[in-house]
Amino acid sequence: MAKEKTYYVCRECGSRQLKWMGKCPDCGQWDSFDQEKIQGLSDDLHRPMVPVDMSKPVNLADDVEKFQSDEGLRYTTGLGEFDRVLGGGLVDGATILLGGPPGIGKSTMLIQAAQGIADTGRTVMYVTSEESPSQIKMRASRIGITGDRVVVDAQTNLEVILNHIREIKPAVVMIDSVQLIYKPTLPAAPGSVSQLRQCGTELVWLAKSTGTTVVLVGHVTKQGTIAGPKILEHIVDVVLYFEGDYHQRHRLIRAAKNRFGATNELGIFEMSDRGLIEITDPAGLFLQRGYSQRPGSVILSAGEGTRILLVEVQGLTAPAAPGMTRRKATGVDANRLAMILAILERHARLKLSTKDVFVNVVGGVKVNEPAADLAIALAVAGAYTNKTLPQATAVFGELGLSGELRPVPFGENRINEAIRLGLRQIIFPTGTAIRSARFEDSQIIPCQNLTQVLELME
Numbered sequence: 001m002a003k004e005k006t007y008y009v010c011r012e013c014g015s016r017q018l019k020w021m022g023k024c025p026d027c028g029q030w031d032s033f034d035q036e037k038i039q040g041l042s043d044d045l046h047r048p049m050v051p052v053d054m055s056k057p058v059n060l061a062d063d064v065e066k067f068q069s070d071e072g073l074r075y076t077t078g079l080g081e082f083d084r085v086l087g088g089g090l091v092d093g094a095t096i097l098l099g100g101p102p103g104i105g106k107s108t109m110l111i112q113a114a115q116g117i118a119d120t121g122r123t124v125m126y127v128t129s130e131e132s133p134s135q136i137k138m139r140a141s142r143i144g145i146t147g148d149r150v151v152v153d154a155q156t157n158l159e160v161i162l163n164h165i166r167e168i169k170p171a172v173v174m175i176d177s178v179q180l181i182y183k184p185t186l187p188a189a190p191g192s193v194s195q196l197r198q199c200g201t202e203l204v205w206l207a208k209s210t211g212t213t214v215v216l217v218g219h220v221t222k223q224g225t226i227a228g229p230k231i232l233e234h235i236v237d238v239v240l241y242f243e244g245d246y247h248q249r250h251r252l253i254r255a256a257k258n259r260f261g262a263t264n265e266l267g268i269f270e271m272s273d274r275g276l277i278e279i280t281d282p283a284g285l286f287l288q289r290g291y292s293q294r295p296g297s298v299i300l301s302a303g304e305g306t307r308i309l310l311v312e313v314q315g316l317t318a319p320a321a322p323g324m325t326r327r328k329a330t331g332v333d334a335n336r337l338a339m340i341l342a343i344l345e346r347h348a349r350l351k352l353s354t355k356d357v358f359v360n361v362v363g364g365v366k367v368n369e370p371a372a373d374l375a376i377a378l379a380v381a382g383a384y385t386n387k388t389l390p391q392a393t394a395v396f397g398e399l400g401l402s403g404e405l406r407p408v409p410f411g412e413n414r415i416n417e418a419i420r421l422g423l424r425q426i427i428f429p430t431g432t433a434i435r436s437a438r439f440e441d442s443q444i445i446p447c448q449n450l451t452q453v454l455e456l457m458e
Contacts, residue, residue, distance in 0.1 A: 006035060006036070007035075007036050008020045008021070008033040008034065008035055008036070009033065009034055009036045009193040009194070010024040010026065010027060010029065010032045010033055010193070011032050011033075011034055011191075011192065011193050011227075013026050013027035013029070013230055014193060014197075014230050014231055015027065017033065020033050020035070021033055034188070034192050034193055034194075036188065036192075036193060036194045073091050073092050074087075074088050074089040074090065074091055074260075075089050075090055075117070075120055075122070076089045076090075076116065076117075076120065077089065077090060077113040077116045077117055078112065078113060078115065078116015078117065078119060079109070079112060079113050079116060079267075079276070079278060080278055080280065081253065081267030081268060081269055081278045081279070081280075082109065082113055082253065082267055084265050084267050085240060085253050085254065085255050085258075085261075085265045085266070085267040086238065086240075086255075086258070086260070086261060087258055087260045087261015087262065087265075088260075088261060090117070090172065090213050091213065091237075091260050092171075092211045092212075092213060093207050093208055093210075093211045093212070093213065094207065094213050094214075094237045094238060094259075094260065095203065095204045095207045095213075095214045095216070095235070095236040095237050095238070096213070096214070096215045096216065096236065096237065096238040096239075096240065097178075097216045097218055097226065097232065097233060097236045097238065097239045097240065098110070098215060098216065098217050098218065098240045098241075098242060099217075099218040099219070099220050099225075099226035099239070099240070099241055099242070100220060100241060100242030100243060101220055101224075101243070102219075103246070104242055104243065104244055104246075104251065105242065105244070105251050105269075105271055105276060106176070106217055106242050107131075107139070107176055107217070108139065108143065108271075108275055108276060109242065109251075109253075109269070109276050110126070110174050110176060110215065110217070111126070111136070111139060111140055111143070111145055111275075112143065112145065112275050112276060113174075114126055114145075114150045114172070114174060115140075115145045115146065115147070115148075115150060117171070117172055118148055118149035118150050121149075122149070122170075122171035122172065123149050123150075123151065123168065123169070123170040123171055123172075124149065124150045124151070124170055124171065124172045124173075124174065125151045125153060125164070125165060125168055125170035125172070125173045125174070126150060126151065126152050126153070126174045126176070127153045127154075127155060127161055127173065127174065127175045127176065127181075128152060128153070128154050128176050129154075129155070129156045129175070129176065129177060129180035129181055130176065130177060130180060131154070131176075132154055133152045133154050136152050137152075142273070143273075143274050143275035144274060144275070145275075151168055151170065156180050156181055156182060156190065157181075157182065157184060158181050158182060158183045158184075158199050158202065158203075159183070159184060161175075161181070162202070162206065165206065165210075165212065169210075169212075170212060171212065171213065172212065172213045172214075172215065173203075173206075173212055173213070173214050173215070174215040174217075175203070175214070175215065175216050175217065176217040177216070177217040177218060177219060178196065178199065178200065178203075178216040178217065178218055178232075179191045179196070179218065179219050179227065181195075181199045182195050182199065183195060183198050183199055183202075186198060196232055197231055197232070200216070200231070200232045200235060200236070201235060203216065204235050204236065216236070218232070224241075224243075226239070226241075233256075233257065236257075237257075237258075237259040237260065238255065238257060238258050238259065238260065239255070239256040239257040239258075240253055240254065240255055240256070241253070241254050241255075241256055243366070244271075244364055245363075245364030247364075248363060248364040249270050249271050249272070250268060250269070250270055250271075250279070250285070250286075250363065250364060251268070251269040251270070251271055251276065252266060252267065252268055252269075252365070252366075253266070253267040253268075253269070254266055254267075262305065264304070264305040265304075265305035265306065265307075266304035266305050266307055268282045268285070282307065282309060283307070283308055283309060283310055283417050283420070283421060284310050284421045285309070285363075286309060286310070286311045286312065286362060286363035286365055287299070287310050287311070287312060287421075288312070288362070291312065292391060293388050293389055293390065293391045293392070293393060294388055295382045295383055295385075295386045295387060295388045296314055296315045296316055296379055296380075296382045296383030297312060297313070297314050297315075297379065297382070297388070298312070298313050298315075298375045298378045298379045298382065298389065298393075298395060299311070299312060299313075299375075299393065299394040299395070299418075299423065300312075300313050300367065300371075300372055300375035300394070300395060300396060301371075301394045301395070301396045301414035301415070301417060301418045301426070302365075302367050302369065302371065302372060302396070302414075303369060303371060303408070303409065303410045303413070303414060308410070308413050308414055308417035308418075309365065310394065310417065310418060310421055310423075311361055311362065311363065311365050311367065312361070312362040312363075313332075313359065313360075313361055313362075313367075313372065313375040313376055313379045314359070314360045314361075314362060314379055315357070315358070315359050315376070315378075315379030315380040315381075315382065315383040316357070316358040316359075316360075316383050317352065317355040317356065317357055317358075317380065317383045317384045318355060318356045318358075319354070319355065319356070320354055320355055320356040325353065325354070325355065325356055325357075326356045326357070326358075327341065327356075327357050327358075328356075328357075328358045328359070329358075329359045329360075330359070330360045330361065331359075331360060331361025331364070331365055331366050331367055332359055332361060332366075332367055332368070332372060332376060333368055336370075336372075336373065336376070337357070337359055337376060339399075339401070340373055340376050340377050340380070340399060341357060341380065343377065343399055343401065343403055343450065344377055344380060344381060344450075346403070347402075347403035347449075347450055347451065348377075348381060348403075348450065348451070348454055350380075350381060350384050350385075352380070352384065355384070357380060359376055359379060359380065369408070370398035370399075370406075370408060371396045371397060371398060371408040371409075371414075372396075373397065373398050373399035374395050374396060374397035374398070374399060374405065374427070374429075374450075374453065375395050375396065377399060377450060378395060378453065378454075378457070381454060381457070382457060385457070387457040387458060388457060388458065389425075389427075389456060389457055389458075390425055390456070390458070391424075392422065392423045392424040392425060393423065393424070393425040393426070393427065394414075394418040394423045394425070394426050394427070395426070395427040395428065395453070396408060396411075396414050396428055397427075397428055397429040397447075398429070399450060403449045403450045403451065404448065404449045404450075405428075405429035405430065405447055405448060405449055405450065405453075406429055407428075407429045407430075407431045407432045407433075408429070408432075411428060411429075411432035411433055411434060412432075412433060412434055412435070414426075414428070415428065415432075415434055415444060418442075419442045423442065424442045424443065425442060425443045425444075425445065426442060426443075426444050426445065427445045427447060427453055427456065428444070428445075428446060428447070429446065429447065429448075430446040430447060430448045431446075432446065
């Protein structure tokens, strides 16, 4: 019999140490280590058994020829924006991990998706570990969901859940949430690293061996990442983040990992009393009606996957207390903002070292692409100098450390979308391909560096 070993595992990143530590050396979290006892391989009775038909190697050219096209393997959820982020719909045998802050609308979206899948003739099993069936019914009735072919199972015991799945044989299993599911043979509490690892592994094997699609809902940490060991994100096929501002009605869904499609797609919904409503043309969704250019405000033509969004980037500078300057960024990368401020100090001669600087993307949108650099720089420069760009102007472009403007992907699409929404002037980096851009009555201004763009402000 193999000897039992004791480890201490970080609940945030999954780091394993031989002794307890107050601070995790890998992720920096304090008081995040839980004790975990691990049996030797010969004594570990909780490993999922490999199905017989999956234990034999197959020839990719001969035996898997039918999988050359995945059109027959995908099916819709009834939510076009959800399908877009998934890469065209759900895939048989896939495991999907959906994370997001509490109350953002994850359960609402899954209930709507469950009904959409059920409408195609497939059975959906909705496992709720946080609510009762009557509470699920109340939500479904409020948003007009009939629940036909949707089976609700209020359960947290993994063994019972697996038995119910074998009896019902659903096409899709939705578990809300995986943090409360536990395996009774493990001594650890639900939500611990060992429970999440074991339960997640068995659910993934269930999906691969039976062809059942499994959707897991996960909690998120204060930093916005999915709570639990990183192994949970590694073993699943798709990792999605559902995000949005509680004070706004818009909800965004992004893919951080997708084995069946691209990871740069964005799905947009509007929260209403009838559930989530898809936004199919969101280009000007985040621009205020009657918007007018003003100091510290710039319109950015941002790219999110195959979509172009016109968003407002705002900047503000204010006198700072000596030695206590603040840099706050909402909707953009704070590290990127620090670099842009250094570029403005060096190449635009702006004395920002004595100023508090605030940058915000209006509408609760997060823009993390380098194409937002120029808009951020102009918003801060406009707030500092009290100057503004000409009316109805949109910009995009990446800034280099020497102040040069670098082309970014989808330049033609950014220009065409800005013109379609009535913007009369577009500023962008020299070298951007614009062969198919439709100029109409708009003026396009290619610039080589930040200095040229600042000269256009008045």
